[in-house]
Amino acid sequence: MWRDAVLVAGKDLRIETRSRVALSQVAPFGIVALVLFAFALGPDRQVMAKGAPGLFWVAVLFCTVLAIQRSVSVESADGARDGLRLSGIDPAGLYLGKAFAVAVQLVVLEFLLAVGVILLYGAHVEVPWMIVVSCVLGTIGLAATGTLYGALSAGLRVRETLLPFLLLPIAAPVLLAGTKIWQAALAGGTPGDGTQWLRLLVVFDAVYLAIGVALFGPIQETA
Amino acid sequence: MAPAALPSSAVSLRDAVALSGRFPLLAGVDLEVAVGETVLVEGPNGAGKTSLLRVCAGLVPLASGHLSILGLDLSHHRVDVRRRLGMLSHSSHLYDDLTVRENVRFAVRAAGGDVARIEPALARWGLVGRLAKTQAGRLSAGQRRRVALAVLTARWPELWLLDEPHAGLDASARALLDEAVTEAAASGVTVLIASHEPGPVESLAGRAVTVTGGRVTAERTLAGHVVPAAPSAPAAPVAPSTPAAAPPAPSAPAPGGPGAGRHVPAGADRPAATGPVAHVA
Numbered sequence: 001m002w003r004d005a006v007l008v009a010g011k012d013l014r015i016e017t018r019s020r021v022a023l024s025q026v027a028p029f030g031i032v033a034l035v036l037f038a039f040a041l042g043p044d045r046q047v048m049a050k051g052a053p054g055l056f057w058v059a060v061l062f063c064t065v066l067a068i069q070r071s072v073s074v075e076s077a078d079g080a081r082d083g084l085r086l087s088g089i090d091p092a093g094l095y096l097g098k099a100f101a102v103a104v105q106l107v108v109l110e111f112l113l114a115v116g117v118i119l120l121y122g123a124h125v126e127v128p129w130m131i132v133v134s135c136v137l138g139t140i141g142l143a144a145t146g147t148l149y150g151a152l153s154a155g156l157r158v159r160e161t162l163l164p165f166l167l168l169p170i171a172a173p174v175l176l177a178g179t180k181i182w183q184a185a186l187a188g189g190t191p192g193d194g195t196q197w198l199r200l201l202v203v204f205d206a207v208y209l210a211i212g213v214a215l216f217g218p219i220q221e222t223a
Numbered sequence: 224m225a226p227a228a229l230p231s232s233a234v235s236l237r238d239a240v241a242l243s244g245r246f247p248l249l250a251g252v253d254l255e256v257a258v259g260e261t262v263l264v265e266g267p268n269g270a271g272k273t274s275l276l277r278v279c280a281g282l283v284p285l286a287s288g289h290l291s292i293l294g295l296d297l298s299h300h301r302v303d304v305r306r307r308l309g310m311l312s313h314s315s316h317l318y319d320d321l322t323v324r325e326n327v328r329f330a331v332r333a334a335g336g337d338v339a340r341i342e343p344a345l346a347r348w349g350l351v352g353r354l355a356k357t358q359a360g361r362l363s364a365g366q367r368r369r370v371a372l373a374v375l376t377a378r379w380p381e382l383w384l385l386d387e388p389h390a391g392l393d394a395s396a397r398a399l400l401d402e403a404v405t406e407a408a409a410s411g412v413t414v415l416i417a418s419h420e421p422g423p424v425e426s427l428a429g430r431a432v433t434v435t436g437g438r439v440t441a442e443r444t445l446a447g448h449v450v451p452a453a454p455s456a457p458a459a460p461v462a463p464s465t466p467a468a469a470p471p472a473p474s475a476p477a478p479g480g481p482g483a484g485r486h487v488p489a490g491a492d493r494p495a496a497t498g499p500v501a502h503v504a
Contacts, residue, residue: 004333011318011329018320018358074318078367083316086280087333088305221284221301 001093008089008097012071013104021070022105027112030063034116048121053182056117057175060142063109064171065164067102068146072154072163081154081220091217095147099212103143110135123186130185130194137201138178144208145170151219177201232294233258233382233413234279239288241278248274248283250437258293258381261404261414263428263445271437272417273313276384279415280310293381306335308382309375313390315367316374319360323350323370326359330374337377344377348399364391372396376403383407383414389423401427 016022037055041048075081084094114131117123125131149166177197184193234256241249249271256262264272277283278290281297281304290297292304317326327341327350345355348369359367368391375383383404389397404427408414416424425431425445433441 007329007332011321014325015318015320077319079312079314079316080318082282082312082314083330084333085282086305086308086310086316087330088302088307088335089333090302 001090001096004090004093005096005100008094009100009104010097012074012098012101015074016101016105022067022109026063026066026070026105027109029066030059030109030113031116033059033062034113034120038120045122049123049186052117052121052123053179053186054175055121056113056182057138057178059113060106060110060138060178061168061171061175063113064102064106064142064146065167067105067109068150068167069160069163071098071102071147072150076154085220091220092213094220095151095212095216096209098150099143099147099209102147103139106139106142107135110139125186127185127194130181130198133198134178134181134185134194134201137198137205138174140205141174141201141208142171144205144212145174148208148212148216148219151216155222173200173204177204231257232291233260234415235289235291236275236278237289239278239290240286241274241283242286243283247437249278249285251288252278252434252437252439254432254439256413256415258413259408259411260430261408261416261428263424263431264415264417264434265431266419266434268419270419270434272419272434273386274437275434276310276312276386276415276417279382280308280384281305307380308384309334309378309380310384310386311371311375311388312384312386315359315371317359317362317367317370320358322356322358323362323373324355326370327373327377331377334378334380336379340377340379344373347376347403348373348396365393365396368392369396372400372403379407379412381412383412385414385416387418388416389418389420397423 034055037051037059038048041051075084114135118125146167149170150163153162153166177200180197181194181201184197232255234254236252236254239249239252239254240247252271252275254275264275266272274283278285279292281292281301284298293307295304297304316330318329321329324341324345327345328338331338331341345351350366350369350373354366359370362370385404388400388404392400401424404414404416408427414427416428418424428445431443431445432439433443435441
């Protein structure tokens with residue numbers, strides 16, 4: 001399983017470094033979303049700083065949808081998904097590999113978006129470690145759910161519109177927990193304010209990774 | 224529970240029915256292919272040839288009937304079986320952003336194959352020099368087909384499922400393909416070739432089955448590779464660069480001998496298929 005996961009992750013990341021879709025299209029999209037949010041909130045820096053945590057995670061969610069769609073489309077071209085099935089690759093390894101590749105891209109995107117939030121919204125980070133941990137855990141959760149639902153929608157002609165419809169409600173706990181943790185981290189609250197939400201993210205990640213490992217194979221065969 | 228297939232059977236389909244929605248892809252196929260045999264699956268467009276191969280690869284599930292591949296029930300040993308078969312289909316299964324060599328390397332490693340066979344396979348199909356470093360997205364259809372064939376020959380699985388293998392290939396690549404199939408058959412590999420134009424590939428097969436309306440409706444003996452006398456365990460894979468073992472002694476009627484070229488209707492006791500038969504490309 002792990003050998004296959006490394007193989008698939010390496011393949012997906014190599015494809016991404018060649019095509020640069022995440023950096024040249026998804027990242028600019030996220031930054032544009034942050035700018036538009038700033039326009040919508042108006043010039044009041046206090047309002048923008050207050051809304052920064054939620055707007056950051058909404059932008060991350062939008063970028064996740066695009067990253068997952070890209071991950072799915074890579075396997076849709078030229079029957080590559082059938083090729084993977086025919087190779088006899090371990091489905092759990094395939095799932096973990098694709099999720100890891102998406103997670104790496106999301107980490108880079110989140111870094112860029114976090115810089116954007118600090119510069120555009122004037123947010124001040126008071127507890128940096130909470131920001132980092134929330135991003136790591138949130139990324140795992142988004143990659144785990146996104147890869148699973150991406151596979152679910154992969155065989156459908158309406159996957160581009162179905163994926164956001166399926167994924168965004170499922171990812172709501174990540175949005176909620178991530179926002180609460182960021183609020184605590186930016187407002188200079190005590191770490192205890194965010195730790196219960198960190199625990200929620202840990203549980204969310206564990207549940208969806210387990211579901212993905214167990215169900216990705218059957219989904220691949222039926223989707 | 225269906226009885227286990229004989230160890231000598233590479234493909235065993237009994238009353239196999241496969242559906243795409245409500246459309247029958249296979250409407251009760253009975254087919255036995257011995258280990259080491261090369262069989263041509265012929266029939267018109269939409270007859271169910273591709274579906275038959277896809278069912279054998281486990282890409283299309285059976286709605287009813289029994290299927291065993293290389294002596295294993297595909298529904299229970301899907302990963303094991305797939306690692307032992309290779310399929311050349313209409314799609315090349317390539318990633319446009321990876322180079323030719325990277326595509327072959329990934330496919331071989333994903334299937335648990337021997338990476339030492341990659342370079343000989345690339346050389347065999349003329350995928351050397353700059354071409355090996357070219358991204359697959361920049362290749363012509365014929366070149367993509369060669370890459371898919373390089374994957375197949377680098378893996379050298381026990382069962383080859385070839386769907387219209389000559390499609391998109393130039394004369395030299397067709398000759399290379401025929402050579403590879405002959406070499407594979409001689410080394411004990413089982414080969415199923417689906418083609419709506421049997422002429423060019425007839426010489427490779429020892430038997431032809433005609434698929435019409437999702438059923439095997441006729442069978443005839445050909446002059447190509449015939450079943451080994453006493454097939455036992457699947458032959459060990461042979462590296463393309465290594466000369467194949469001497470072809471096993473034929474046990475089926477010799478070319479031109481009794482039975483050669485004669486038509487044997489199969490499934491004559493069953494009424495002809497009715498209703499549309501969908502074709503999975």
